[in-house]
Amino acid sequence: MAQKKLFPKKKGGKGSRRRRWSLLKILLTATLLLLAALVLYVMYLDRVIRLKFDGKRWALPAVVYARPLELYPGLVLTPAMLAEELELGGYRRDKAAKDPGGYDRTGQVMHLVTRDFAFPDGLEKSAHLTVEFDGSAIKQISATQSGAEISLARIDPARIGSFHPLENEDRVIYKRNELPELLVKTLLAVEDRHFYSHSGVDPLGILRAMFANIRAGKTVQGGSTLTQQLVKNFFLNNERTLQRKVNEAIMALLLEAHYSKDEILTAYANEIFLGQDRGRSVHGFGLASQFYFRRELQDLSPGQIAMLVGMIKGPSYYDPRQDPKRALLRQQLVLEVMRKEGVITEKAYRIAMAAGLEESSSVQSGFNRYPDFLELVRRQLTREYREADLTSNGLKILTTLDPQVQQQVEINLRQTLPALEKRRGTSKLEGAVIVSSREGGEILALAGSRNAMQPGFNRALDAQRPIGSLIKPLVYLTALSNGYTLATPVADTSFNLKTAGAKAWRPENYDKQEHGTVPFYDALAHSYNLATVKIGMDVGVAKVVANLKRAGITRDFKPYPSFLLGTAELSPLEVAQLYQLFATGGFHQPQRCISSVLTVENTLLQRYGLTVEQHFAPQEIFLLNTALQRVVSEGTARSLAQYLPPSVGAAGKTGTTDELRDSWFAGFTGNRLAVVWLGRDDNKPTGLTGASGAMVVWGRIMQSLQPQPLELIEPEGIEWARLDAGSYSPSADTPRTNLILPFAPGTMPRGATPTSGPSDPGQEKKSSPGILNTIRGWFN
The missing domain is CATH 3.30.2060.10 (Penicillin-binding protein 1b domain)
Structure with a gap:
């Protein structure tokens, strides 16, 4: 008993040791699990880095020119x-x-x-x-x-634009040997002096920044290396959290472990965010150089390099266009660093300080400058390329857009519509314009609204409206291929048209008048509805509809009699395709807005050349175009003389729909074709006819473009004759004193007096050099 008292049993004993051992095992296990998790997480981050850095580092948008x-x-x-x-x-x-x-x-x-x-x-x-x-x-x-x-x-x-992925980022990619050494040295002097000696994270730099910030009482210096900044921009976000900073440090170390310093530096120079161009983020020094200075990177002065490097700290805060004074102070601070670190000489420093800010005084965004035209380009490209090709593979798209023509389209549409609204007491007028080359079908300009810089509903491509009298040339072309001549007498008189299962139809002329017996060409020149319907019903509405398909319009239309007066709904682009057929002498050639496509390495992928097919006989088109010139010289478009002299010889047609809801004009000169539509999106009346609305816009655009004269190429076999005016009713619209008309071989009417040409005997007939003559030679 005494021994038991002398050696009492310790509390805890084996049970306590077991509990301590269990706790230790738990801690060891947890530590191992944490280490394993950390290893797995680092491996995950490593995979993220290598996948993006080894693959395509940036989604490069297709650039459109x-x-x-x-x-x-x-x-x-x-x-x-x-x-x-x-x-x-x-x-x-x-x-x-x-x-x-x-x-x-x-x-x-x-x-x-x-x-x-x-x-x-x-x-x-x-x-x-x-x-x-x-x-x-x-x-x-x-x-x-x-x-x-x-x-x-x-x-x-x-x-003129780019096709971007959803993030709307843009950049111009440079290789390491293409980066100016002055830029590299300035970047390292300001942002990371020990870049080539640290391993992605610079502990000493962090300490220096910490002490500098404590002394200043605010954040005046950052401790992040270029590698960390690249990681933040490339893989992470700007959240100020401990987790983000830890991820940043780990990924910076991993990045340095796998890739060379030059690779990291080049990626940084191409990735760094340096501003905002409306909806486009400006990334990299290459694009920033163009955006701020209109210069290539290698052409920048020391002061300009100092401004760009200085903006890294806060692109919006130091934006020279938002706060020039603040940007100047930041630029001067960087210049002082450049001098102190020996990047530039004292002389270069003084010159740069004296020059001040050297940013471009005018800003012209390259981000979707012409959204309506670019939408057409995108639609044509998506027939042959995937969306990913357009937004990530850096394709170069060379288009047919003519900036000078586009500028005149925008100016005249923007200025003319308010004047028309004021004159007619209307409002909310909208418009669409397409201008193309007459011979090649290249679309030179396109506007889908009166405000060309505002993306939205593209009326030039998507507004399908009744075309009114613009359909009439097709009616008359169909008649010319079915026995009619320009001199055929036509009755412009009222009638009732009865069709099975429908009420009788009684068409009317715009002026509510009847004009009696008129020459075929005159019925077109003055856009007589009564004569047109009679001609169309005689040759067959189905033939006219079929010819619309021959002209390149693929949609289906029912052969109702009202089709002859333009109830068919077409877009301005489709109307331009139709009139291109007339302008090229009967040749169908798809209108095009792209000339070629190159890869990011400048290898030619595809060239969009001229493709033509002859769909109508040249004699018939020549006769029709002669009548279309009469529309301008003496018909519904004669007031076009306010804008173009008669020597231009323009050909065209006005178009007006019921209750003056749509105003159209389509026509061509020697070098250009244009289509103009005016109307309201709510389809309410505009108070404008084709002549008082769309033709005014058309005339002002063409006037500003100094058009070449239209000289119709006369096909072989055409015969000219003077007609007797007594065969027709008296005309209040046009005195019949100039009835010299061309005829296809063998169709000259009896009683006509042959002549040598359209004017006095001996005068030289019109001819025109150019691609159309060459093409015609292929078919003769």
Whole structure:
């Protein structure tokens, strides 16, 4: 008993040791699990990094360009027009043009330095050009240094838009050897002096930043390395959380473990966010250089590099267009760092400080500058390319858009509609315009609304409206191929048309009058409804509908008699396709807005050439176009003379629908075809006919474009004759004193007096050189 008292049993004993051992095992297990989880998590982060960095690092949007501007002596172009196009293309006005993308102007002489550009036929290197003007045309082009004359110079095309993925990011990718060393040295001096010595995270840098911030009482310095900044921008977000900072550090270490310093630096230079261009995020120094200075990266001055590097700290806060004073102070701070670290000399520092901010005074966004035209480009591309190809593979899309034509379309549509609203006491007028080249079918300009910069409903492509009298030329073309001539007498008198299962239809002329017996061409020139319906019913409505398909309009329409007066609903684009057939002399050629597509490496993927098929006899089209010229010279479009002189010889047709709901005009000159529609989206009356509405817009656009005269090519076998006016009723609209008309072989009417041509005997007939003559040769 005494021994038991001397050696009492300890509390806890084996049970306590077991509990401690159990607790230790739990802690060890938990630690191992945490370590395993951490390892797995690091492996996961490693996989994320390698998948994105080894693969395609950026979704590069397809970049869309306008047509290149070709300069040659004799080209109708003023110095102001050339300057406007250069500005659109991202050129800048310098005191003396010496670097690519610069130009200067003194009176009638301009000097410019073009930029390298990869065209489908190869790379065109930068060139120093001197362009001399004589009034409104180019007089001479020469090489600035040597003075050698140049017959043709091609300017790199303006970037007019991009097809972006959902995030709307944009960038211009540079390789490491393409990054200017001045930029690299400045970047490292300001953002990460120990970049080439640390392993992704710089503990000393963090401590230095911490002490600097404590001394200043606020955040004045960051401790993140370039690698950490790249990780944050490339993989993470801007959340200020511990988890994000831990992820950032781990991923920075992993990134440095797998990739070289130069690879990381290059990725950073291409990724860094440097501003906002409306809906487009500006990423990378390459795009920022173009956006802020209209310069290529290698052409930037030390002051401009200092501004871009300074903006890294806060692109919005230091935006020179939002707060120039703040941006200038930040630029000067960076310049001081550049001098202190030996990046620039004292002399270069003083020059840069004296220059101040050198950002471009005018801003022309390259982000979907022409949304309506770009929508047409996208639709044509999606027939052959996947959406991913357009938003991530960096394709280069060269289009047919002519910025000078587009500008006149936008100006005249925007200015004319308010004037028409005021004159007619209406409101909410909308419009759509399409302009194409007459011979090639290239779409030069397109507007889907009166506000061309506002994306939305594209009326040029999607507004299907009754076309009214625009259908009549097709009716008369069908008749010309079925025995009618331009001189065939037609009765423009009232009648009732009865069809099975429907009420009797009694069409009327717009003026509510009857005009008696009129020549076939005159019925079209004055758009007589009664005569048109009689002609259409005689040849058969089904034939007219079939010819609409032959003209390239693929949709189905019922052959109702009302079709003859334009109840068919077409878009302006479809109307342009129809009238392209008339303008090209009976050849069907799909209108196109793309010339070629290149890969991001500038390899030609596809070229969109001219494809033509002859769908109507050239004699019939020649006769129809002669009548369409009479529409302008003496018919419903005669007031077009306010805008174009008779010597232009334009051909066209007005179109008006019931209750003046739609106003149309379609026509062509020697070099361009245009279609204009005006109306209201709620389909209420506008108070405008085709002549008082759409034709006014058409006339002003064409007037501003200095159109070439339309000289119809006369096919072989055409015969001319003078007619006796006594065969027709007296005309109150047009005195019948000029009844000299062309006829297809063997169709000249009895009693007509043959002549040698459209005017006095001996006068030379009109002919026209160009692609149409060449094409006709293929079919003869």
